[in-house]
Every structure is written in C-alpha cells, then in structure tokens.
Amino acid sequence: MSSKLVIRQPQPVMDSRESDEWGSGICDCCDDVPGCCFAFWCCPCFACITTKKYGQCLCLPLLDIFGCIPPITMSMRVSMRHRYGIKGTMCKDCVYATFCVACTWCQMSREMKKRNLEIVLVGAKNT
Incomplete structure (x- = not known):
C-alpha cells in the first residue's frame, strides 16, 4: 500500500511597489x-x-449577501492595501x-x- 502526497503551492508573483497610493481612483x-461594465x-x-485571481476562495464574496456592511469586500480591500503597501484607513474601506x-x-x-508581474522561472522542471 503506497500513498501519494500532493502539495499545491501558490504561483510565484512579484509585486511592484511603485507607490503607496491606489493606482486608480x-x-x-x-x-x-470592459471590466467595469462586467x-x-x-x-x-x-x-x-477577482477574488480567485487574488488567491482566495472563489465563492468568498457571496457571503456579502448576509450583512449590511459587506465584510468580504471590506476584508479584501484591507488585505490588498496591506499586500501592496497602500495607505488608507479601515473606516474609508468600510465606506467604500x-x-x-x-x-x-x-x-x-x-x-x-x-501591480502583479508574473515571474518566469528559467530551468524549472514541471512534474
């Protein structure tokens, strides 16, 4: 009897820290x-x-339906500010x-x- 251990690691990305402000208003x-129309x-x-691309559970935003303040939208915004080093406050995130x-x-x-720039691994072996 043999068992196989499978480990799924996140894709390597390099975030560019150009500014401590949002890239757009x-x-x-x-x-x-097209994205805004969608x-x-x-x-x-x-x-x-968007949540899936960010690396979180695909259906996570659907939990926003149950509250008057969308907790997932606010949490994602706060998380993104921290990941990219963007200035701001939780109060502003809550209002938006x-x-x-x-x-x-x-x-x-x-x-x-x-901000996300994919890294190309040279000589990496895909198994």
Missing part, C-alpha cells in the same frame, strides 16, 4: 471599461473572479465597501492588473 472606470451588470460574478461595491471591486481588479 474609486471611480476611474474609463481605465478598464462589474456593474454582474457584480457577484466579477467579485468571485458599503456604498460603492461595484466600484470597489473594479478598483481592486485594476490594482491587481497593475
């Missing part, structure tokens, strides 16, 4: 028109896809998450696109 929808018409789907849900998810998606 909360209402800069013209920076990514978020406006189907925010739950857009939020789930409560009153500008689609715009908040669009801003986080744009930030991920701007």
Whole structure:
C-alpha cells in the first residue's frame, strides 16, 4: 500500500511597489471599461473572479449577501492595501465597501492588473 502526497503551492508573483497610493481612483472606470461594465451588470460574478485571481476562495464574496456592511469586500480591500503597501484607513474601506461595491471591486481588479508581474522561472522542471 503506497500513498501519494500532493502539495499545491501558490504561483510565484512579484509585486511592484511603485507607490503607496491606489493606482486608480474609486471611480476611474474609463481605465478598464470592459471590466467595469462586467462589474456593474454582474457584480457577484466579477467579485468571485477577482477574488480567485487574488488567491482566495472563489465563492468568498457571496457571503456579502448576509450583512449590511459587506465584510468580504471590506476584508479584501484591507488585505490588498496591506499586500501592496497602500495607505488608507479601515473606516474609508468600510465606506467604500458599503456604498460603492461595484466600484470597489473594479478598483481592486485594476490594482491587481497593475501591480502583479508574473515571474518566469528559467530551468524549472514541471512534474
């Protein structure tokens, strides 16, 4: 009887720390028109896809349905600020998450696109 241990590691990424500010404003929808249209018409789907790209559980944003302040949207925004070293406050994150849900998810998606640079591993063996 043999057992096989499978370990799944996250993909290597390098985040560029260009600034301690958001790369775009909360209402800069013209920076990514297709993404913002998708978020406006189907925010739950857009939020789930963005969460998955961020490295979290795909269905996590669906838990926002149960509260008046969307806890997952706020948590993702706070987490992203900490990951990228962006200045801000939890109070501001709470206001944006409560009153500008689609715009908040669009801003986080744009930030991920701007700051995540994939690393190409030379000589890495895929097993």
